[in-house]
Amino acid sequence: MIAIYAAAMTEPNDPQPAAPARPVTAVSRAATILRYLGRSQEPLGVSRIARDLELIPSTALNILRTLVHEDLVVFEPNTKRYSLGIGILGIARDMLGGSDFVQAMQSHLENIAATFDVAAIAVELDSHEHMVVVALARPRLNLSIHVNIGSQFPALISATGRCVAAQRGWDRQRLARSFEALRWQNPPAFETWLDEIEAARRDGYAIDDGNYIRGIVIIAAPISQSAGAPSRAVVAVGLAAQLDDGQRQALARRLRAVVDGLAD
Structure with missing residues (x-):
């Protein structure tokens, strides 16, 4: 099964929202722990968490106990390890349920997935230079492409990255500098990538033909936003062997039509 996500890779000079004048340290540390647990494939002990996040063990333990009390983290007494709790699901559900963007996109995604037998997703840029999947529709066929709500990947990677750039x-x-930090399975030449960025600017969509993940075609169309609003895109993910040039162009036009319709 092919997973459409990647580890965090950011460019230190990329634009970020202004940090609060006096960040609340405990809140920042709690958020860091939650993100770390979310990325982990298994429950973790407090010593490992503290070491990897460079926290004092007693500080990490106090934060974890508070997160457990709030149902955001689960503690397993037998193993003395921590993992994300069901409280996270409630917060995510409420956020997605109240998002006008998600509600507007869902029917479009389902239609695209059914018509082209691809995974259709909507993504939004977070404040840490990741594109995050906020809505999706799966293809009728099992294409062995694994993507879930909350999956994330670096902002400048793949087809969406060309659009963002x-x-x-x-x-x-x-x-x-940003290109050097990206990790591709089949990286394009830098000059080719630049040409594809220009093509994305001209055409209003971009195609990644097996660069990010071998054998996978990813097509993205950016959604125009007001200045300062999060970057968003509608994306289709399919197997290269099942999408010929004509189908890819038809799919790209469909994504553009969705984007243009949202702008009206």
């Missing part, structure tokens, strides 16, 4: 208008030097 096209929106930002960075100079060559800055794009080169």
Whole structure:
């Protein structure tokens, strides 16, 4: 099964929302622990958490106990390890249920998935330079493509990355620094990537043909936003062997039509 997500990889100079003048340390540490547990494939002990996040063990333990009390983290007494709790699901459900973007996209995604037998997803850029899946529709066929709500990947990777780079208008030097930090299974040449960014700016969509993940075609169309709003895109993910050039172009036009309809 192919997982459409990646570990965090950010460019230190990428634009970030202004940090609070005086961040609340305990809140920042709690959020860091929650993200760390979310990325882990197994429950973790307090010593491991404290070591990996460079926290004092007693501090990590106090935060974890508070998160357990709030149902955001679960403690397993037998193993003395921690994992995310069901309280996280409630927060995520409430957020998605109240999102106008998610509600507007869902029927479009289901239609695209049924018509083209691809995974259709909507993504939004978070404050840590990751695109996060906020809505999805799965294909009728089992294409062995695994993507879930909350899956995330670096902002500049894949087809969405070409669209984001096209929106930002960075100079060559800055794009080169960001490109070097990306991890592809079949990386494009830098000059090719630059050409594809220009094509995304011109055409309003981008295609990743097996660069991010071998054998997988990813097509993305960016959704226009007001200045300062999160970057969003509608994305289709399918097997390269099942999408010929004509189908890819038809799919790209469909994504553009969805995006244009949202702008109306």
